[in-house]
Amino acid sequence: MNNLGTVFNFEFLRTITKKSFWVRTLSIPVLIVAVIALSIFSSKAASKAGEKAEQSHFSIAVIDDSHLVGAAVLTAAGAKAVLDRPHGIEMVKTGAVDAFFYYPARPWDEPVEVYAKDDGLANNSKYEAVATQLLKAGLAQAVGGADKAKLLEVGPTTMLTTYHDGQQTKGFGRAIVPGLFLVLFYAVIVLLGNQMLTSTTEEKENRVIEMILTSVTARTIIVGKILALVTLGLIQILALLLPIVVGYFGFRSQLNIPQIDLNTLSFAPVPILAGAAIFVGGFLLFTALLVAIGSAVPTAKEAGGFFGFTMILVFVPFYALGAIVTSPDQLIVKVMSFFPLTAPITLMLRNAAGNLSALETIVGVSILLVSGVILMALAIRIFRFGSLEYARRLGIREILTRKS
């Protein structure tokens, strides 16, 4: 492929030297950092507000028809007992107390009623928080302490150890590494999809293709463009990963990031190789599809209209995630595993879940590679002939029957 290096350099340099590329690339990690920081700030602020609410002091009147709170807790909280609800409500209205809590006889069926002096939208939540805390404290006493009450409330943590052929297996950890190919595929399609779709329309829109085709073959142009886009995509992915890596190794404790235990991950070669093969086949197929669409339509604007449709095809298997992971023998899962457009995501999900057999992997990858190569050859034909059609779309029959 003569001139491949020239095409690659031109396509790569003209993108990477543009401010818009760096703004687009760097804005993603900046946005991620901003969203995480905002989330942490918001969470801390809410937590502080909750603590403040729980520590706040106000006068309380109570009726405990449930008998679950208990006199000791009520006394410790300084709550006054009242005889009936209207009286308690009246006490709040007249300002005799700040709040009145009514615990019904069956609080698991009925709500705990809270009547209180309006202290502003941000502060009113303290009344419900204290009413809940009093009930929890009463229950804790009943079950024999706060730890037992917490255990009852959130349940225990468990540790699963599984074995296969007498060897200990990694459990969920075995899905992580093969699953990374799924993340990579998603990132590549999202980051590069639109650029691939419109990469070939520029020559057509600018009427430059005829001069180009006398110096370089259509195949070389397409391959050069794809290689440049992949390289640019890798740079974008690195730009995404860099803050994560720096954050993990440089500021893990400050950012409260949990430590990753590599021993829990499985690096079994077969699922990793299968994931890589599915990724390559899927990437080839969708690259060819996007280039073919871009070459067939007259303008980038028109090509953009097809992008959403293509994305739906790519990611539709996520809507059947449950069936793909738990019921791989269902017909719909089989169909999605071997239909070229849905195969990449379905096969990657099944590979990560560990329910993809060796035979299914070979068949699935073969389908992806063969259909990818056929579609790529078609894309090159469409680019070659379609790019000279400046005002109309080429029919598929015309593309297939023209001599080349």
Add this chain to the structure above:
Amino acid sequence: MSEPIVSIDKFRMKFGENVVIDDLSFDVRSGETFAFLGSNGSGKTTTIRTLLGIFEPTVGTLLVKGQKYGPQLSSILGYLPEERGLYKKESVLSTMLYFGELRRMDRLVARKWSLDYLERIGLADKANVAIEKLSGGQQQKIQLGVTIMNDPELMILDEPTKGFDPVNRRLLMDIVEEHSKRGATVVLVTHQMEEVERLCDRVILLKDGKRRLYGTVDEIKHDYGSEVIDLEFTGVLPEHSKRYRVEQSGKRNAELSMVGAATAPEVLAELVSHKSLAITKFELRRSSLDDIFVNIYHETAAIGGGHE
């Protein structure tokens, strides 16, 4: 006689059931300036695209320097297509360097040539400006530069003056003449007959995908041209005569052709005899290529013999 640099033999092209070119054969000799004529849709651009490997012929052989054209020959080619443009978002210099490198030029050589060319056309300060920021005329100059930057041995210019302003048209023609004098072969696809008469050695004319005329400009004018009378007058010019036919006429001028064996003196004598007509100019000349072109396209029966 020099060797052909372009040889087209029994070329036939079909798109679906539509025959666009039928049994076309001709060659272009090394160093000559060759005109490729025909009305819109006659098959000129299809022939050029097939010669340059963009299309594949249905039948026939199309060769450049004795071989089928491919990117390996791009270093000898300067091609200005009818549908042309540049990467609008890219800078002038990076665009020129890209096209130079595609034609196997060394990057440094391409850079030097580009900067010299920009200096020559007065756009030295625009080297790093995006092409879309240039005026239409300035973009045309860059397009020309991209076409000739590899000092091509074979220049194929498809309707080169289409859309060009008069200044760039002159620049283009100067460049064509310059390269022609240096020994380059120029294939000019054009409708501008005065340019053909001024610049070209030989001509081919296509009509409906078939060769209708082929030869030197002089041969074609000799074989297909006729004597034409340019007349200026006052009064009324009789339109019907046994000796002449009015080809074109205005209020005070007309172009006449002679009918049958009539001679110019006989036509002049007849015109003078009309009392309602006063002749102020009577000039006899051979018909131009433009006249021949129009006649060919107006005729219903095929022309045979001669240089066809």
